[in-house]
Amino acid sequence: MIELRNEQQLAKAIERAKEIKPRVKFITFGQYSVQGSTGSFYSVTCFKRNGIRIADCDCVAGMRNKPCFHAAAAAGLHSGIASMR
DSSP states (O other), X not given: OEEOOOHHHHHHHHHHHHHHXXXXXXXXXXXXXXXXXXXXXXXEEEEEETTEEXXXXXXXXXXXXXXXXXXXXXXXXXXXXXXXX
């Protein structure tokens, strides 16, 4: 799980997501499928715990609790959807 506290923490992941432009598929609110750089898809869950935004990705980096571009891309979509609710 990756705590999404600030943009500096995610800067590298955000830049990589901007470069790769992964496809993010909405499953349900908080559940997303994000295409990786090799074409495989990863599951990302976005939620809040005790007021802290969390993203959980099943990629190798995500399983090591490191910010990944899959989580950054899904968090962008999640924030947009959340603002419309």
